[in-house]
Amino acid sequence: EDTSAPGQPFGNVLSDPMANMAMQYGETLANSGKAYVDKNINKWISFDKLKYYFSVDTSYVLNKLRIILFPYVHTNWSVHYSKAEPAPPRAEVNAPDLYIPSMGFVTFILAIGFAFGIQSRFSPEQLGIVASSTLAWLVAEVIVYLLCLYLFGVTTEVSTPDLVAFCGYKYVGMILCIITGLMLGKLAYYACLTWTSVALAYFLVRTLRLLILPQAAVDGIAHGNKRRNYLLLMMAVFQPVMMFWLTAGIIGYTPPAIPVLHTKA
Numbered sequence: 001e002d003t004s005a006p007g008q009p010f011g012n013v014l015s016d017p018m019a020n021m022a023m024q025y026g027e028t029l030a031n032s033g034k035a036y037v038d039k040n041i042n043k044w045i046s047f048d049k050l051k052y053y054f055s056v057d058t059s060y061v062l063n064k065l066r067i068i069l070f071p072y073v074h075t076n077w078s079v080h081y082s083k084a085e086p087a088p089p090r091a092e093v094n095a096p097d098l099y100i101p102s103m104g105f106v107t108f109i110l111a112i113g114f115a116f117g118i119q120s121r122f123s124p125e126q127l128g129i130v131a132s133s134t135l136a137w138l139v140a141e142v143i144v145y146l147l148c149l150y151l152f153g154v155t156t157e158v159s160t161p162d163l164v165a166f167c168g169y170k171y172v173g174m175i176l177c178i179i180t181g182l183m184l185g186k187l188a189y190y191a192c193l194t195w196t197s198v199a200l201a202y203f204l205v206r207t208l209r210l211l212i213l214p215q216a217a218v219d220g221i222a223h224g225n226k227r228r229n230y231l232l233l234m235m236a237v238f239q240p241v242m243m244f245w246l247t248a249g250i251i252g253y254t255p256p257a258i259p260v261l262h263t264k265a
Helices: 017-043 047-053 058-069 099-118 124-151 160-168 170-184 186-212 226-251
Strands: none
Touching: 047 160, 058 099, 058 170, 058 186, 099 124, 099 160, 099 170, 099 226, 124 160, 124 226, 160 170, 160 186, 160 226, 170 186, 170 226, 186 226
């Protein structure tokens, strides 16, 4: 018998032991991954450079989230420089950071674990597979973009950590889509996905065109050769595609039908 109060899609889901176990395991898995990255990060990038991307404060995080979700109200997209170097994120809201992508990744895995618990299909192995595949897709995206930059012969100021940051901003919208879908259903999920996808594409175009199309920084118009324009368009369009790819299976999950055994009278 369903004892959930009317109008409450979650009912008593927060007290569901399976959902709580999924959240706890997801948090443990995320913390383990974070510890591994912290231990080995110096093999991939210098600590001083890494520190720049985590130089954020509360004001920066809130403003950055606002720009990612509502980029249409943001007007100044240029990045200010200090002593010939880009200003740190806490002093320049348009500068890329790795704090929001890393926290977004962890929160996304927790949201997946919570969804699995609600759908009664949680298992540590399944959540581990999702976390590994999500990270693998992120790495693959960055490699593809670096390869395209090389093959297209595009010289740009976009660094590898910058690409990781821009690829990681999609987790913000993905988290909102999963929460919305779990609470309000598939229609609300698709509405949220449409909004966050278009907003992210707009955000990436306005941010990356100043780096990939240097002439755009002068007069605000996206000049440049066709290869640069194609690369910019590909990066802006591919992120929403990945948002759908990584979240649709969670919201669209249908539990297997339980066969009904008929007994003879």
